[in-house]
Each structure stands twice: as structure tokens, then as C-alpha cells.
Amino acid sequence: MKINRVRYLKGPNYFAYKPMMFIEVDIEDLELRPSDTIPGFTEALIETLPGLKKHTCSLGYEGGFIERLKRGTWMGHILEHMAIELQLAAGIDVRRGKTITAKKPGIYYVTYAYKEQQSGLYSFEAAMEIAGLLLKGEKHLDSRPYVNKVAELYYKNKLGPSTEAIYEAAILSNIPVERIGEDSLLRLGTGSRQKFVQATISSQTSSLAVENSCDKQLTKEILKSCSLPVPDGEVVSTMEEIFAQSEIMGFPLVIKPLNGRQGQGVITNIKNKEQLFNVVSCLDQHVDKYILERHYEGNDYRILVVDGRLIAASLRVPPFVIGNGVDTIRDLINEENKNPLRGDGHEKAMSKIPLNHTVSCYLEKLDLTLDSIPDKGKIIQVVGNANLSTGGKAIDVTDQVHPTIRKIAVTAAKAIGLDIAGIDFICKDISKPFDKHEMAIIEINAAPGIRMHHYPSEGKSRDVGKAILDYLFKTREEASIPIISVTGTNGKTTTTRLVNYFLAKEGVTVGMTNSDGVFVDNVAIDQGDCSGPISARKILHNPTVDFAVLETARGGIVREGLAFRHCDVGIVTNVAEDHLGLDGIETFEQLVKLKRLIPEVVIENGYCVLNADDEHVAKMADYTKGEVIFTSLHQNNPYIQKAIFEKKKAWYVDHSGWIVYASNGILESVHPCNNFPITIGGAAKHNISNLLQAMAAAHTQGVPLHELTTKALAFIPDVALSKGRFNKRDMKGRTIIVDYAHNASGMEAIYDTVSGFGNKRVITVLAGPGDRKNEDITKMAYIAAEHTDLLVIKEDDDLRDRRQYELANLIQRAAIERRLKKEQTLIVLNELEAFKKAWELSKPGDLLLFFYTDFDYVTSFFQLVSKHQHQ
Structure with a gap:
């Protein structure tokens, strides 16, 4: 295997x-x-x-x-x-x-x-x-x-427990969320509405407040200036300063690093000089400043405040072992660490008790070591604090917090300037009113862990992750810019461009991806086929974008899935046999299911715009939570008639050729469709279909009908607005049509459009994509042969594992088999040379139809012809 x-x-x-x-x-x-x-x-x-x-x-x-x-x-x-x-x-x-x-x-x-x-x-x-x-x-x-x-x-x-809690809350709230890098940084929301969270520090958190909270002495000074209760204490650096200050302050005492975190190096309840000497002798030599402060008798509580509200509170119990008269403290800790509720770091409800310098130092205070053997039944506290990261456990007491203490905690967070804060509080009973002589705030944490509140050892779980998310975003709409996703076999790019054009206006930035590139405010920031999730994320991550209009092709979905979990508007243009036989999508039914993914991910209260002229697309209405809007070229389409009867939204072309918008039982005539340039005087039926869907989508986003009409009249299908999609140029008596149609149904739509042009001859330049099945290439050749007088056959630069001449010969054989004579076919492998050959063979009155692959060759061709015209 x-x-x-x-x-x-x-x-x-x-x-x-x-x-x-x-x-x-x-x-x-x-x-x-x-x-x-x-x-x-x-x-x-x-x-x-x-x-x-x-x-x-x-x-x-x-x-x-x-x-x-x-x-x-x-x-x-x-x-x-x-x-x-x-x-x-x-x-x-x-x-x-x-x-x-x-x-x-x-x-x-x-x-x-x-x-x-x-x-x-x-x-x-x-x-x-x-x-x-x-x-x-x-x-x-x-x-x-x-x-x-x-x-x-x-x-x-995996994500750390605090960040993971926020991530899961975002998933449940349908708020876009993704991890950035390998650490615990999350992007919440999209485009101009996005925010960031790392652990429990948000992009809303003041950096100055974080700095203040990390300096424990400065924190105490700020709190004390607000008459909030803090222990008396001083910053000390040397052994002499420690002992001198202890004489002044008296016992019991606490010593901790000035800039410590997660309870590391904290030694509490030092009762006398002898214990202080034992502690000092094993202090971490790499720490240059400590705080020596008064020890308060009582319980250790953590109060969690988010945006001025107390969300959770926990009683924290320091880690301990119970002697059996046989095993050492080290052995007892190792045995306790086998508890399935304990894990390394933050992976489980409780952390393993560390066998490190902090434990050794605390035991030293008690004249014990890790190798001491405690008497049977004797309880030995092994760490001087109750932090979960040092093996402590948490008991939820949120409902017991007295209102006076609740108010002090909220005030303390505001005094430091933190939007999300963990207040470490010492008192005998948190359910009793505040007494400044028996309780104190010993620390404020700028990135408080919330694992203890989500997974308490005892008591009720508190969803702090959801509280933080609700603080950042009240609704999904506050977090996510509108996403309009366009899929289908043909017409995706034209529809995407039209929607982008309709939404663009002063003060609004529209981001767009399509098969030509990535665009922000119609400025290309990337080029190439950008209809997949990598390109979509470039728009969704851009902090200036207010709307995302995303062409969503089959290949990107197959390779990586969608770049978004939900879209606000999903559009399906049509479904035809294309790209079958790739990546497990072998049948037409599987292709339909793949395209149906867009209707399926339309958010509830969103919109699903479906082409009612394609039965397979129309049936996708059964799979969406969004409001379905059918479009059709025919007034008598049964889906349109049903929508009108049920007073639902629909867009269609009536018997007189006017575009009509139906809603709430009211039929509003918009404009004759033949007047819109994109319809080529009404000849380009596929473009009329695309226009209907684009109008429907833009209207759901607040663009009024009169504005849609004005903009549609100004949308010219030229290189500037619709590059490579039925671009028409007249040169030296010839008509040249350039289009990207690269499958049978797309080609049929183009030939149908040009059928009424009345040219003397049609000269087609065609290649077959190398990743298509032979029968698909043959079908394209048959269609070309039925509608053309002269066929110039080229090959793409990327043969996609085909041999040179393999596809060209296949197309030529099929064209001759269907209708053309051999002398009516010509193989010119290079795309630019094929265009030039078609031009050389043409005469005034001919129509040249270029099914291009690389538009750079089209540009080069027109430059050459224009140069010769001016010589």
C-alpha cells in the first residue's frame, strides 16, 4: 500500500x-x-x-x-x-x-x-x-x-484551551474564525469587520493596560490609588533587602517575582525568619527583582471580568499529596500525575504537578525535599499557590460572589484598563461583604486562562469563551462582511464582475476574485486563475474590504474546500458536464452535488439565487436555508410562475423582452434587456441569464432598481470591464470575438450568440484543455465543426500530461468526422501563431472566433494587427 x-x-x-x-x-x-x-x-x-x-x-x-x-x-x-x-x-x-x-x-x-x-x-x-x-x-x-x-x-x-474555547464559541455562533500560524492567534470575522484574539488578549485590549498588569508593583500602586485593597509590600533585589524589609513588615509574608506569570516562583505563608531563610536560599538566581508583601489568610479566588461584567469566579485549591508512610513526595506526585484528569500543560482539566524548582523551594520552606517520606495520612501542600498551571484545581463559585466583591473586581479591571481580566483575590469567604482588613487583590492578569471556568474540578461550567466572543461581536453581521459566492459551469466570471460592478460605490470597498485575478476596488492585487480558496482568503483577510464577491470554481472546492463556512448570497449559474473524471468526481450527478455546496452553505436569512432554466440548478432550492430567488429567460417558466403565485422574489424576462422583478406579488418592469450592452442586443442569452442573477444578488444587498439599471447600461463587455468574455472588435472589415468558453455548453452559447451576425464565414481558433476526457474534447470539436467554415487548431502551453499533437490531432479527426473537410482544418500549435494564421486566412466580412487560453496572446495579437494598420 x-x-x-x-x-x-x-x-x-x-x-x-x-x-x-x-x-x-x-x-x-x-x-x-x-x-x-x-x-x-x-x-x-x-x-x-x-x-x-x-x-x-x-x-x-x-x-x-x-x-x-x-x-x-x-x-x-x-x-x-x-x-x-x-x-x-x-x-x-x-x-x-x-x-x-x-x-x-x-x-x-x-x-x-x-x-x-x-x-x-x-x-x-x-x-x-x-x-x-x-x-x-x-x-x-x-x-x-x-x-x-x-x-x-x-x-x-492544537489550540490552547482558552483560545480553543473562543474558537468553539465562534463556530457555534456562525462567526468566521480561523487560526493564524502555529500559536494561539485567531482571526475572528472577515474584511473590514475582523478582530483578533490570542489566548484571552483581544485586538481591543490596551497594550498599556497589559504592560501595567505585568508590573505587579505598578498594578498595586494603581489599585491603591483608587482605594482598592492590596497587600502592603515592597520591591526587593538582594538578600539583605529581603531580610531588612521582613523586619519592618513582620510575618507572615509572601515573596514572588516582580514580573512573574502563571504563579511561577510564588512562595506564600512564610511564617518566620527560619522559613524565609530556607526560601531565600533557593530563589531563582535569574530573577533580579521580587515583591515581598503581607500574607493574607484565606482562600485563593480567581474572578474573571469581561467588558465590565463579572463572568465567572473560581476557588483555587493548591496541589497537595497525602502521605502513606512509604513513598517519597516525588513518588506521590508522580502517582497523582497519573490521574486521567491531569495532563501536560493545558491539555486537560488539570495540569500535572510540576517537579521543578518552584516545588523544591516551597518544600524547602517546610524543611522538606522531594525525597522526604511523609507520615501516613499527612496532607502536604507542594506548591505555594493555587494556579492551575502548577497543578492546582478549581471549584466554581460564580453564584456565591457577594455584590460588594463583584463591584471591586469590576472596578479593579477598569482601573488597570483591561477589557478582559483575571482578578486574583484572597479572602476567607467570597460570599461575605467586602472587609478591607481581611481581603486583598493580590494580582491582575491581562491574559487570564479560562480553562478553570470551562472545566472546573467541581461546580458549574461557565462559557467564558462565549462571553468574550459576545463582547467582541454582538451578532454575526458585526463580524462578517457580506460574502457573495458565484459557482456553476459557465458564466461565473461574468456574473462575478457584474455583481462587483453593481456593489461598487463611493465609500464602499468591494473585493473580488475571478478567473483573471484578485481585485480590491477594481485594482488587481494578484493575477491568474484566482477562483479558489487561497485567493478568496486574500479578500476575506483584507481589512479594507466591505463586500466579498467570490467566483468559486470546482477545482478549489475539490482541492481544499471553501474558504468560508457560510455565505450571504449564493449564486449557481448552471451545471453542465465539465471536468469529469478528476479527483473522484466521475459522474454528472457528483458534479451537481459539488456545485450544490454553495446553496447548502448560504446562511439562514441569506439568499440563494438559482437559474430556473436549468432543472438541476432549480432543484438545489431544496438544499438551502436561504431565501430562494429564481431567475429565468422565460416568463412562463414553472418555477417563476410558482414564485409569483407564492409572492416570492424572482427575476425574469417577460414576453415583450423586459426584465421584470417580482416580489410580494408585485411585478415591476425594470428595463428592456436588449438595451443592456452585456446582452449584445439580446443575442447573448447566456449573458442575459448572468445579468439577471447579478441584479438579483446586488438587489439583496441594498442596491435599488434604478441604480442597477443605470449601472447595467454602462457595463460594456470590453477588455476594461469584462476581459475575455465576448469581447468584440471590428478590424479591417472583420469581426473578432474573443471568449474563454472552454467546454461544450459554453461554446454552444457563443455560437448561438453570433449566429445572427450575418458574416460571410466563421473562422474558429480552438484548443482542448488537457485535463478533459477525450469524449469531452471530441464533443467540443463536433460543435466547432457544425458552426465554422475554417478551424485553426492550437494547443495550450500547459499540456497537462498530454503529448504534443495528441489533442490537436484528436480535435482535427473529430471535426473531419463530423462535417469539415481536411483542408478546412489547420493545426498551429502556438496560440499567438494560431491567431495570426486565422487573421491571414480571413477576408473582409468574416467572423473570427478566438477561444483563447492565455489572454496575453490575445493582447499581443491585437497589438500586432494595430501596428500593421498604422504602418
Whole structure:
């Protein structure tokens, strides 16, 4: 077995709305060995991964997959379930998977859910290794090392718990969110509405407030100036200063690094000089300044404030061990760290108790070491603070906080200037009124961890992540710029350009992607075929963009999924056979399902604009949550008539040739469609269809009808506004049409448009894309042969794994087979040379139809002809 290809489908995709792994695997000779023909394999696999017994598979009930194994299934399908099970065993909640059989024997497209890329991919690699060992007859194979590595990779690379809580809240609220880089930085929202969060610091957080909170002494001074309760204390640097200050302050005392974090190096409740001496002798020599302050007896509380509101409060309990009279403190800590609720760092509800300098130093205060053996039943606190990062645990007390203490916490956060703050509070009972003699604020944290509130050891979970998200964005509309996504087989680029043109106005920045590039305010920031998710993200990430108009092609969805989880307007122009036989999309029905993804991701209360003249597109209405708006070239289209009857929105061309907008039972005549330049006097039916859909989409975004009409009348299908889409030029008595049509249905639309031009002859320049099936290329050649008098055949610069002359010869043979004589066909491989040859063979009155691939060649051709005209 071998992996041929790996893809991470990060956004909604053909298989699911959530991230999926896509792996093309070659099972080689195992194609001839389904599971029921391999002696002992099924039994050994179940023993190795017993969780497979719960897999339902396509049968829909537990044990369904085991039945499939016993009846006989192939290794591609088996690896899918193994990869899912290895993740489940590692504590990663994933369920969905699907395996598709390719046409080539032994090739399978395996897809399954994942949450983190490295662990997701390794789960499949581990599945292959396990399967390989079992096929070799390995007995009693232990899967734990594989499961442990999946877990290790997952927890090493996943988001931290605080950031993850905000991420999950955003997903549930339909607010766009994505991780940036490998750390815990999130982009929330899109375009001009986006904000950022890292851990619990937001792009709204004052950097000065963060600086203030990191300086513990400065924090105390600010709070004290507001009459908020803080411990008396001083900054000390040397041993002499520590002991001198202790004489002045008296005991008990607390010592902690001036700029420490996560409770590291904090030693509390130093009761006398002897304990102070023990502590000082083991202080971290790399810390140059400490705070020595009064110790308050009481409980350690963390109060979480967001935007001036108390959201959660926890009682924090320091980590401890209970002696048994036999084991050392080190052994007791190691045993406690085996508790399944404890994990490394922040991966689980509680962290493991560290075996580090902070623990040794605290034990030193008690005249203990890690090698001391405490008496049976004796409770030994092993760290001087209750931070979760040093092994403490949290008990939710949010509902117990007294109003006076609640007010002090909110005031403290405001005094420092923090929008999100963790207030560390010491008092005996947080449910009692404030008493300045018995309680104090000991610290304010600018990036407070929220794991303790989401996963308390005891008490109610508090959704702080949601509270932070609600502070940043009250609604999805505040977070996400409107996204208009255009898909289909033909007309995507023209429709996208029209929508962009309709939405653009003073003070509004529109970002657009299409097959020519990425544009912001109609300025190209990237060039080439930019109809995929990488280009879409360039618009969605741009902080100046107010609207995103995105051409969404098949290839990008297949490669990576969508760049967005939801769109506000989804447009489907049509669906025709194109690009079949690639990446598992083998049939027309599968292509329809792929294009249907756009209607499926339209947000509730959004709009889905569907071409009612294409039955396959019209039926997509059943799959969207958005309001459906049908468009049609025919007034009597049944979908249009039904929409009018039900007082829904629709756009169509009536019997007199006027564009009509129907809404709420009112029919409003907009303008005669033949007057709009994009329709080529009404001849370009496909462009009328595109215009209807663009008008419908723009109108949902607030563009009034009179403005749509004015703008549509000014939209000229030339190189400036609609490059490469039915660009028409008259030169030396010839008519030249340039268009990107690259499939049979697109070509038919162009020939239908020019059929009434009345030219003497039609000369066509045509190539066949190398990634199409031979039958598709043949169909294109047939259409060209039926409508042209002279066919000049070229080839693309990128042959896409074809041999030179392979496609050209195929087109020539098909054209001759259909209608043309051999002398009416000519092969000129280079695109520019083909254009020049067509020009040389033309006469005044001829129509030259250039189906181009690279528009640079078109530009060069026109420059050459223009130069000769002026000579």
C-alpha cells in the first residue's frame, strides 16, 4: 500500500461541512483481497482496535462495520475506519468518513474527519502500519503506542484551551474564525469587520493596560490609588533587602517575582525568619527583582471580568499529596500525575504537578525535599499557590460572589484598563461583604486562562469563551462582511464582475476574485486563475474590504474546500458536464452535488439565487436555508410562475423582452434587456441569464432598481470591464470575438450568440484543455465543426500530461468526422501563431472566433494587427 496524495479539506467540502482529510491511497494487490478472503485478519483487527465494534458504517447501527468486514470490504474502506478509531481512542471526537472507489483498480479516495493536521495524517499512516503488520500475521498487536502518538501530536499542535474555547464559541455562533500560524492567534470575522484574539488578549485590549498588569508593583500602586485593597509590600533585589524589609513588615509574608506569570516562583505563608531563610536560599538566581508583601489568610479566588461584567469566579485549591508512610513526595506526585484528569500543560482539566524548582523551594520552606517520606495520612501542600498551571484545581463559585466583591473586581479591571481580566483575590469567604482588613487583590492578569471556568474540578461550567466572543461581536453581521459566492459551469466570471460592478460605490470597498485575478476596488492585487480558496482568503483577510464577491470554481472546492463556512448570497449559474473524471468526481450527478455546496452553505436569512432554466440548478432550492430567488429567460417558466403565485422574489424576462422583478406579488418592469450592452442586443442569452442573477444578488444587498439599471447600461463587455468574455472588435472589415468558453455548453452559447451576425464565414481558433476526457474534447470539436467554415487548431502551453499533437490531432479527426473537410482544418500549435494564421486566412466580412487560453496572446495579437494598420 502507498499514499499517492494528501489534501486537507479545511472548509466545507464535497464530503462534509467540517474539515476532512482526503487521501488517495493505492492498495495495490490488496484490490484482489477483500477482508473476508484474508484468514484471521478481521479477528486480529478487532482485537487490536476493539472500538471498531461501535462503528455503524453505512448500515447505520453499532456493529455495522464489523458486519461489512465479515462480508468482505476493501482495504481503502478499512483504513478509513481505522484512522477514525485511532483518533477516537486518543480522545479526539471525530466521526465522519467516506471512501470512494476510483476508476483505476486499487485506487481509493479515503476521506475522514480530523481536528488537527499532524495527528490527522499520522492516524492514517498508523492505520497503514497496523494493517500491514496484521496482514503479515502479527498476533496480539498493541495499539497503545500508536494511540499515544496520535494524542501527543494532537495536544502538542492544537489550540490552547482558552483560545480553543473562543474558537468553539465562534463556530457555534456562525462567526468566521480561523487560526493564524502555529500559536494561539485567531482571526475572528472577515474584511473590514475582523478582530483578533490570542489566548484571552483581544485586538481591543490596551497594550498599556497589559504592560501595567505585568508590573505587579505598578498594578498595586494603581489599585491603591483608587482605594482598592492590596497587600502592603515592597520591591526587593538582594538578600539583605529581603531580610531588612521582613523586619519592618513582620510575618507572615509572601515573596514572588516582580514580573512573574502563571504563579511561577510564588512562595506564600512564610511564617518566620527560619522559613524565609530556607526560601531565600533557593530563589531563582535569574530573577533580579521580587515583591515581598503581607500574607493574607484565606482562600485563593480567581474572578474573571469581561467588558465590565463579572463572568465567572473560581476557588483555587493548591496541589497537595497525602502521605502513606512509604513513598517519597516525588513518588506521590508522580502517582497523582497519573490521574486521567491531569495532563501536560493545558491539555486537560488539570495540569500535572510540576517537579521543578518552584516545588523544591516551597518544600524547602517546610524543611522538606522531594525525597522526604511523609507520615501516613499527612496532607502536604507542594506548591505555594493555587494556579492551575502548577497543578492546582478549581471549584466554581460564580453564584456565591457577594455584590460588594463583584463591584471591586469590576472596578479593579477598569482601573488597570483591561477589557478582559483575571482578578486574583484572597479572602476567607467570597460570599461575605467586602472587609478591607481581611481581603486583598493580590494580582491582575491581562491574559487570564479560562480553562478553570470551562472545566472546573467541581461546580458549574461557565462559557467564558462565549462571553468574550459576545463582547467582541454582538451578532454575526458585526463580524462578517457580506460574502457573495458565484459557482456553476459557465458564466461565473461574468456574473462575478457584474455583481462587483453593481456593489461598487463611493465609500464602499468591494473585493473580488475571478478567473483573471484578485481585485480590491477594481485594482488587481494578484493575477491568474484566482477562483479558489487561497485567493478568496486574500479578500476575506483584507481589512479594507466591505463586500466579498467570490467566483468559486470546482477545482478549489475539490482541492481544499471553501474558504468560508457560510455565505450571504449564493449564486449557481448552471451545471453542465465539465471536468469529469478528476479527483473522484466521475459522474454528472457528483458534479451537481459539488456545485450544490454553495446553496447548502448560504446562511439562514441569506439568499440563494438559482437559474430556473436549468432543472438541476432549480432543484438545489431544496438544499438551502436561504431565501430562494429564481431567475429565468422565460416568463412562463414553472418555477417563476410558482414564485409569483407564492409572492416570492424572482427575476425574469417577460414576453415583450423586459426584465421584470417580482416580489410580494408585485411585478415591476425594470428595463428592456436588449438595451443592456452585456446582452449584445439580446443575442447573448447566456449573458442575459448572468445579468439577471447579478441584479438579483446586488438587489439583496441594498442596491435599488434604478441604480442597477443605470449601472447595467454602462457595463460594456470590453477588455476594461469584462476581459475575455465576448469581447468584440471590428478590424479591417472583420469581426473578432474573443471568449474563454472552454467546454461544450459554453461554446454552444457563443455560437448561438453570433449566429445572427450575418458574416460571410466563421473562422474558429480552438484548443482542448488537457485535463478533459477525450469524449469531452471530441464533443467540443463536433460543435466547432457544425458552426465554422475554417478551424485553426492550437494547443495550450500547459499540456497537462498530454503529448504534443495528441489533442490537436484528436480535435482535427473529430471535426473531419463530423462535417469539415481536411483542408478546412489547420493545426498551429502556438496560440499567438494560431491567431495570426486565422487573421491571414480571413477576408473582409468574416467572423473570427478566438477561444483563447492565455489572454496575453490575445493582447499581443491585437497589438500586432494595430501596428500593421498604422504602418
